[in-house]
Amino acid sequence: MANQDWVTRLLSGRATADKNLNVHLSERDGGSLHDKMRQAYWWITNNAVICPYYDLEFGASAALKTPAGDELHLPEDTSYSSFVLIPLLTLFTCRRALLVGGPGRGKTTSAILMALLSGMGRDEVHRGIQRGHPQLSIADLLGAPLPSDMLKAEDLSAVKVSWRKWISQRVKIIDEYNRIPTKTQSALLSLMAEGYAEMMDQYVYAGRSSWFLTANDDQGGGTFQVIEALKDRIDVVVRAVPFNSGFMDQLLLRLEADKSPEELLPKEIVFTPGELERAYASILEVEVPKDVLERIAFFLGQLDFCRMASPRFEFKHKDTLKLAGQTVAAVCNEQCPLDKKVHLCTQTENGVSVRAYQTILHFAKAMAFFRGHTAVELEDFRQIAPWVLHEKLVPNPRSAFFEVKGHRMLLQDRVAWLRNMFDMAMSHYDTHEPIRRKVTVLRQELDKGLSGVDLRTTEKRMNQVTVLMKVLLSQRELSGPVYEDVIHLKSMYSRYRNYATWLKENPGGRQ
Structure with a gap:
């Protein structure tokens, strides 16, 4: 088959080729940077990598099921291939x-x-x-x-x-x-x-x-x-994906044309250094709404918690175990009263670093920008987080959670496991959110600064923090989210206590 015919067929729908094999992309996606990014994505997906695995799904979805219970999701919104989009x-x-x-x-x-x-x-x-x-x-x-x-x-x-x-x-x-x-x-x-x-x-x-x-x-x-x-x-x-044999004819066309995809990359989707810099800056400007940020924090914050790591409250985290040469699997047993089938802490051997927090937020912003949004949605995070955490979180295969019917298979696919953990966290968020909102109110008051705050007001605020800590420790189970809130509250208590001490030592002083 002639090269011209092959290119015309290969690029039909989203692009056309003239008699000199010059490729022209359609203008249907507009001219902004994220539109150009989408054009690049679709060209690679349909013409270069040929990847029919659309696993980054957005919007509500219907499900088709086999008699054995295997599900195929059909999302209402545009879905994407992780193998193409994440490199982009x-x-x-x-x-x-x-x-x-x-x-x-x-x-x-x-x-x-x-x-x-x-x-x-x-x-x-x-x-x-x-x-x-x-x-x-x-x-x-x-x-x-x-x-x-x-x-x-x-x-x-x-x-x-x-x-x-x-x-x-x-x-x-x-x-x-x-x-x-x-x-x-x-x-x-x-x-x-x-x-x-x-x-x-x-x-x-x-x-x-x-x-x-x-x-x-x-x-x-x-x-x-x-x-x-x-x-x-x-x-x-x-993660690379296998080739789908239904597209065998595309491979034959490539062979006969003696052309590789990189030789046919349209100039219209090549980015200049200036465009790359503008895209980088624009991604950073994408907003992360407060409610989305709080839910992200709720999920990530409880992964490091381990109730059995130390008798000292501040060191009940998995880094303590690692420094001692211990594993979560060794201490996560019947001595810990938490339900291993409910709490996320039992599923991982480690938590995530500050670097991982920032990386997830960066990629969530990039995902939102690619989709043409000015703010991150929770689903942007849900779709991208498993790929960021894929090599950073190590599962605890001895957790009772993986003994539940159907859960053992999650150990074979970390993306499915991590997304399932996130969904579990979100199912419990609304229950804990009223308490966290109270913690946030106290933190916002402290963030206004202590300049000009007198001793009486300081002690009143310190008492409010202490009361909330007592409520959490006496009326709530010591779980990952509760531990995060108590540590947060104690840091506020310490700041107020230090300031009160300074006021007593410097009567009439200003800070």
Whole structure:
């Protein structure tokens, strides 16, 4: 089949090709940045990756069921493929994504398409890919000092390092990163985490950029074990999906045309550096409504709690266990009175870091912006959070929760497990919300500042905080949300107590 006929068929519906194979996208999506992002998404989904798995679902949905109980959801709103959309959001948020899946699933192709969308040339992209292998040295990855300088220099400052050009690229691709030797992984970690690399007292800076790392699996199946600090710097996980044989004719067309998708990327969906910067800034400006933020906090805040971690109230969290070399599975037993089938704390071996909190909010903003919204909806968070937490939360397989019929299967799919945990949290939010609202009111009063507040008022407020703590500890079960609120209240109590002490020591003083 002729190239022209193939391109015309491949791009029908959302684009057209003229007799010279110049591709023209339709204008139906408008001209704003998020419209251009959507055009890029749909072109990749329908023409490049060919991914019919629309697993990011929005809006109410009907369900079709098999006799065995398997469900197929049919959402009323537009749904998207995580394998295409999450890399795209990574590009515009300048974050770091790990693409995992078997060989030949399109992981590297997806990363290359993201680089091409950023305006990089094909040759530049392919030369810049760093391919992991057991002999990859730090010099191979970063560069090396010039031999002539090494011979002539009297001190290190006179040695010029020839840095690898990929370091300054807007999109960085590390293929099979789990085949990189441990020492070289440490050098990669410095570049990813700190944004610069150092050699011979010389420095090179990565600049604002998006990272795409690939691995054939996420369970340590590479040549080398990935160091924990490097895994922690990965912001989001993207799972490759198998090819659907119903689109076999599309593969035949590609073969006969002898064209790869990256060769046909329309210029209309390639972003300039200025557009990338504007998109980045616009995403940060997306609002997170207070009620949405409170629900997000309600879910994330209780994951770190462990009632059996310590007799000291402030240290009833999973970091205490980790520092002691213990696991949640070892202490989460009948001695803890909490219902293991209800409370989220039993399902995870760890909680999430501040970095993860920020990453989730960033991606939720990006999701909302991509959908053309000015504010984050709770569903934006619900859809993106499992992919951010995929490598950050470790399940506790010995939890009684997983012994319930049908729950054991959740251990095989972390996205389904994490989304189920979020839904469980939201089902209990309304019950706890009245108490949390009281905590919020007290916090808002304190946030107005203590300047000019007298001792009598200070002691009155401190008493209000103490009364609410007593109510929580005497009338509520000590669960993750209650623990979060009590710690929050104690921090307010301490601030008021310290201020009252200062007022007593400085009568008539002003702070």
